[in-house]
Amino acid sequence: MPKMKTHSGAKKRFKVTGSGKIMKQQAGMRHNLEVKSAHRKARLNQDQVLAPQDAKVIKKMLGK
Numbered sequence: 147m148p149k150m151k152t153h154s155g156a157k158k159r160f161k162v163t164g165s166g167k168i169m170k171q172q173a174g175m176r177h178n179l180e181v182k183s184a185h186r187k188a189r190l191n192q193d194q195v196l197a198p199q200d201a202k203v204i205k206k207m208l209g210k
Contacts, residue, residue: 153207
């Protein structure tokens with residue numbers, strides 16, 4: 147049986163925690179940062195837990 151290859155795009159965007167949750171970067175931190183408040187930028191800069199429905203697909207892409 148051939149080995150399952152990891153999806154290159156997924157491995158750059160997601161990481162798996164020790165407990166098995168999938169973390170992702172919050173959208174909205176790429177441009178127009180001067181108009182966003184410091185509070186908003188701090189909130190957007192934190193990693194988020196992926197929704198369980200999406201996590202199932204991403205785990206398969208990562209070969210977990």
